[in-house]
Amino acid sequence: MGEAVANNQHEASSAKDEAVAMVGEVQHTIDPVVLARAIRKIDWFLMPAMICGYGLVYYDKAILGSAALFGMTTDLHLSVVDSSTVPPTVDTRRLSWATSLFYFGMLGGLYPMTFALQRFDIGRILGAVVILWATICMLTAAVTSWQGLYVQRFFLGFVESIIPTGFMCIVSSYYTQSEQSLRQSWWFSSTGLFTIIGGALNYGFAQITGGGLKRWQYIYLLAGSLTFLFGLFCFALPNSPVSAWFLTKEERFAAVERLRHGQTGVRCTKLKASQLKEAVLDVKVWLIFLMMASAYTVNGAVSGFGPLIVSTFGWDSLHSILFQFPLGGLCFIVILATGYIGSKVNNVRIIMLVLTCLPVIAGCAIIWKSTWSFHAAAPVVGYSITGFFGGTVSLIITVGMSNVAGHTKKSFMAATIFVAYCVGNIVGPQLVWSQTKNRHYPALWLGLIICYIICILSSITLYFVLRAENKKKMALPEDEAERSKLAFQDLTDKENPYFRYVY
Numbered sequence: 081m082g083e084a085v086a087n088n089q090h091e092a093s094s095a096k097d098e099a100v101a102m103v104g105e106v107q108h109t110i111d112p113v114v115l116a117r118a119i120r121k122i123d124w125f126l127m128p129a130m131i132c133g134y135g136l137v138y139y140d141k142a143i144l145g146s147a148a149l150f151g152m153t154t155d156l157h158l159s160v161v162d163s164s165t166v167p168p169t170v171d172t173r174r175l176s177w178a179t180s181l182f183y184f185g186m187l188g189g190l191y192p193m194t195f196a197l198q199r200f201d202i203g204r205i206l207g208a209v210v211i212l213w214a215t216i217c218m219l220t221a222a223v224t225s226w227q228g229l230y231v232q233r234f235f236l237g238f239v240e241s242i243i244p245t246g247f248m249c250i251v252s253s254y255y256t257q258s259e260q261s262l263r264q265s266w267w268f269s270s271t272g273l274f275t276i277i278g279g280a281l282n283y284g285f286a287q288i289t290g291g292g293l294k295r296w297q298y299i300y301l302l303a304g305s306l307t308f309l310f311g312l313f314c315f316a317l318p319n320s321p322v323s324a325w326f327l328t329k330e331e332r333f334a335a336v337e338r339l340r341h342g343q344t345g346v347r348c349t350k351l352k353a354s355q356l357k358e359a360v361l362d363v364k365v366w367l368i369f370l371m372m373a374s375a376y377t378v379n380g381a382v383s384g385f386g387p388l389i390v391s392t393f394g395w396d397s398l399h400s401i402l403f404q405f406p407l408g409g410l411c412f413i414v415i416l417a418t419g420y421i422g423s424k425v426n427n428v429r430i431i432m433l434v435l436t437c438l439p440v441i442a443g444c445a446i447i448w449k450s451t452w453s454f455h456a457a458a459p460v461v462g463y464s465i466t467g468f469f470g471g472t473v474s475l476i477i478t479v480g481m482s483n484v485a486g487h488t489k490k491s492f493m494a495a496t497i498f499v500a501y502c503v504g505n506i507v508g509p510q511l512v513w514s515q516t517k518n519r520h521y522p523a524l525w526l527g528l529i530i531c532y533i534i535c536i537l538s539s540i541t542l543y544f545v546l547r548a549e550n551k552k553k554m555a556l557p558e559d560e561a562e563r564s565k566l567a568f569q570d571l572t573d574k575e576n577p578y579f580r581y582v583y
Contacts, residue, residue, distance in 0.1 A: 094532060098319075098320060098322050098346060098348065098349070099320075099348050100569075102322050102332070102333060102336050103336050103337045103340070103568070105564065105567075105568070106561075106564055106565070107337075107340060107560070108337050109142070110242075110333070110334040110337050110338060111209045111330075111334065114176070114195050114330050114331055115335075115338055115359070115494075116336045117328040117331060117332040118321075118331035118332070118335040119259075119335070121326055121327055121331065121435070122254055122255075122321070122324070122327070122335065123263075124253065125324075125326050126250065126251075127263065127266050127267065128407075129310070129313055129317075130247050130250070130251075130266070130267035130272045131266060131267050131273070131431070132270070132310060133210075133243055133247070133267075133310050133314075134243060134247060134267050134268065134271070134279070135270030135271075135273060135274035135281075135306050136274070136303065136306060136310060137209040137243050137244065138271050138274045138275070138278075139242050139277070139278040139281075139303060140217055140236070140240065140255055140303050141182060141245075141272045142275065143278060143282065143299050143303060144179060144182075147296035147299055147300070148182075149349075149399040150282075150285070150295040150296040150299070150571065151294050151295065151296055151357030152294075152296040152482040153172075153175060155224075155294060155296075156223065156224070156225060156226045156228075156229050157174070157225070157226050158164055158174045158175040158178060158226050158229070159171065159172075159174065159175065160174065160323055164398050172512070174337075175509075176229060176510055176512060177230065178226065178229050178233055178510040179233075179505075179509040180272045180505070180506045180509050180510065181230050181233040181234045181237070182233045182234070182236060182237035182505075183237055183501075183502035183503075183505040183506045184234060184237065184502070184506065185233065185234035185236060185237025185238040185240075185241075185264060186237035186238065186240060186241040186392065186498065186501075186502045187241075187243075187499060187502045187503075188234075188237075188238050188501055189237065189238035189239065189241035189242065190245060190495040190502070191492075191495045191499075193209070193241050193242040193245065193246075193495075194241075194242075194245040194246070194249070194494055194495040195351060195488075195491055195495075196242075197242065197245070197246050197249065197491070197506070198249070198344055198347075198348075198349060198351065198487055198488065198491045198566050199349055199351060200265035201319060201350075202250075202317050202318070202319050203314060203315050203317040203319075204315065204542055205242070205275045206242060206246060206314040206315075206317060207311055207312070207313075207314035207315035207317075208311075209239050209242045210239075210242075210243075210307060210310055210311030210314050211308060211311035211312075212239050213236065213239040213240055213307055213311070214238060214304045214305070214307035214308035214310075214311055215304070215308075216232065216235055216236050216305055217236060217300055217303050217304035218300060218301055218303075218305070219232060219304075220232055220236075220300040220304075220581050221293065221297035221298075221300050221301050231502055234372075236425075236534065238336075241498065244498050244501070245491070245494040245497075245498050246493040246494075247267050247497050248264065248477060248481050248497070249481075249490055249491060249494050250317075251263045251264050251267070251481070251489075252481045252482075252490055253320050253346050253347050254320070254321055254335070256338065256339060256341070257482045257580075257582050258423055258426075258582075259423060260478060260481060261418075261419050261422030261423040261429065261478045261482070262419045262420055262422070262423035263419075263517075264419065264474065264477050264478045264481065265415050265418065265419020265422075265474045265478070266407065266416070266555070267417065268470070268473070268474045268477060269411075269412050269415040269416050269419070269470070269474070271408075271411055271415065271470050271471050271473075272407075272408045272409065272410070272411030272412025272413070272414075272415060272467065273408070273412050274408075275404050275405075275407060275408025275411060275412075276408040276409060276412070278404075278407050279402065279408065280405075280540055281299070281302065282299060283402065285298050285299050285302075305568055309458050309464055319347060320346045320347040321335040321336050321339075321346060321390065322336055322346060322347070325407050330442060331485075338366065340455045340564060340567040340568070341563075341567070341569070342548075346568065347487055348487040348488075348570040349487075350488075351488050352486070352488045352570075355486045355488035355489040355491060355492070356488060356489075358486075358489060358572055358574060358575075359382065359484070359488075359489045359492040359493065359496075360492075360505065362484075362489075362574070363545060364483060364484075365480075365484075365492070365493055365496055365544065366548070367541060367542040367545065368453075368476060368479065368480040368493070368496070368497060368500070368542070369497070369499070369500040369547055370500070370534065370535075370538045371433075371435050371476050371500075371538045371539055371542070372473065372476050372477075372480075372497050372498075372501055372504065373500035373501075373503040373504045373507075374504065374531035374532065374534040374535040374538070375437075375451050375468075375469060375472045375473050375476060375504065375531070375532070375535045376473060376500070376501045376503075376504025376505055376508070377442075377504045377505075377507050377508040377511070377527065377528055377531045378440060378469040378504075378508065378528055378531075378532075379473075379504065379505060379508065379514055380432060381508035381509060381511060381528065403460055403463065403464075406464040406467070407464045407467040408467065408561065409461060409467070410465065410467035410468065410470075411467035411469070411470035411471075414436060414467065414468050414470055414471035415470045415471050415474045417471070418432050418471040418474060418475055419474060419478070422475065422478060426581050426582070427582060429475050429478060429479050429582065429583060430475075430479060430539050430540075430542065430543045430546075432471070433471075433472055433475040433476065433479070433539050434473040434536050434539050434540065435533075436468045436469075436472040436475065437468075437532045437535055437536050437539075438468075439465045439466075439468040440465075440466050440468050440469050440472065440528070440532050441529050441532050441533070442465065443461075443462040443463065443464070443465040443466040443468070444462070444464075444466065444525045444528045444529050444532075445462070445464035445525070445529065446458055446459065446461065446462030446465075447459045447463055447466075447520070447525060448520050448521075448522065448525035448526070449520075450462065463488075467508055472532075472535065473501075476497070477497060479542070479582075479583065480493055480497050481493060481494065481497075482582050483493045483546065483581045483582065484572070484573050485571060485572050485576060485579050486570055486571060486572035486575070487570055488575070489572050489573075504531075507527075508528075511523050511524040511527045511528070512524050529539070541555070542583070545580040546582075546583040547583065548549075548567050549581055550580060550581050553577055553578075553579070553580065556577050556582075558578070562578075563578045566578060
């Protein structure tokens with residue numbers, strides 16, 4: 081009988097947020113000095129590591145485009161010359177599939193990896209998977225055929241799927257809704273930062289003329305080695321601010337208690353079918369999915385084929401790599417700027433999201449309709465301003481993760497966002513049709529413009545959905561004691577009457 085009672089108590093406690101055991105169900109006053117110190121420590125522990133971690137994910141994907149310029153295309157037979165046409169044409173569909181298969185692997189890994197992070201120890205799961213990722217990355221140097229590259233790319237995507245969704249859930253567990261905009265933008269800004277760093281590294285590798293390996297093999301060995309070091313760090317990650325070993329007991333209490341007002345919770349290890357059902361039926365989740373899938377088609381084409389497309393403007397391989405710098409720099413600045421504004425101004429995120437779509441549309445139109453003469457400036461300018469897509473995607477992540485509660489639902493939202501990310505990255509490369517090069521790849525640029533129009537329309541729809549939901553909640557009576565009690569019950573945004581949507 082006693083054992084049954086104990087099991088029931090354990091089941092009841094595991095259904096709640098783990099923060100309840102620390103701060104209880106009643107609101108507490110916290111010292112602002114201690115709180116400021118705790119936030120500062122959390123920032124310095126998490127943010128540099130997350131910037132490096134996601135930077136490695138982005139670098140790992142993007143180096144395929146540079147590796148293709150350094151002989152991988154020839155060595156692995158990724159392009160096929162069709163001599164039956166006059167003049168002979170080059171078919172790059174194998175390279176397109178090598179790009180896309182990474183995202184098919186990520187699709188396969190997203191949901192199991194994300195829910196594994198919720199259920200088990202974050203540090204151990206993340207550390208082990210990242211070290212496996214490092215090994216697979218370094219093994220790229222041993223690939224000798226395009227079929228082998230297909231297999232490597234699939235499994236690389238599968239293991240890397242743990243990073244972005246894990247990071248989104250970590251930020252939503254440590255920070256308030258208002259703080260999440262800036263913090264999500266910090267780690268995602270490595271998209272632009274590592275476009276620059278990766279371009280500089282690849283430019284350096286382009287100077288290698290000796291050694292027993294090809295230049296593209298050295299790139300993958302370096303990326304894998306850096307990833308291995310990051311994997312060792314991951315073992316030190318705590319599950320939540322409740323168990324953050326780098327904070328004092330007083331700082332941990334303050335770090336958890338401050339999250340009570342936002343009603344988003346900290347962490348619950350119990351997977352709840354009811355929250356999964358709610359997430360699947362929630363229109364907000366699928367609007368975010370549509371926004372992310374349409375917005376990330378740009379990255380699928382730009383990161384995988386960017387250097388190759390720029391080389392068609394009459395620039396050699398080295399210059400094509402250097403032209404990644406302005407695109408990456410603009411991407412970096414826009415992500416941080418929109419994140420900062422979103423953390424300082426209420427309900428401006430979707431407005432900024434729509435505004436960042438417009439330069440991307442303009443950039444695609446400029447590339448498509450300008451003259452592709454030798455060393456042409458206009459298409460390079462258009463290519464650079466497509467870097468605004470980084471701000472669009474960063475804001476989609478922030479809006480998506482700030483507007484769900486309940487840990488199972490948050491995990492589902494995180495995985496769904498990056499399923500959409502994979503869909504966009506799969507579609508993007510398939511729009512690059514080598515046989516239409518002389519007509520400036522019209523399917524690519526028209527397809528991207530249509531996708532960004534879809535993103536704008538979906539964003540506007542989400543804006544009105546969130547406003548309507550808030551109006552319903554604000555019409556209900558409020559009880560501060562009940563608000564404090566419900567904060568860490570692992571309720572979803574729909575279940576909790578005190579949850580407020582941000583847009």
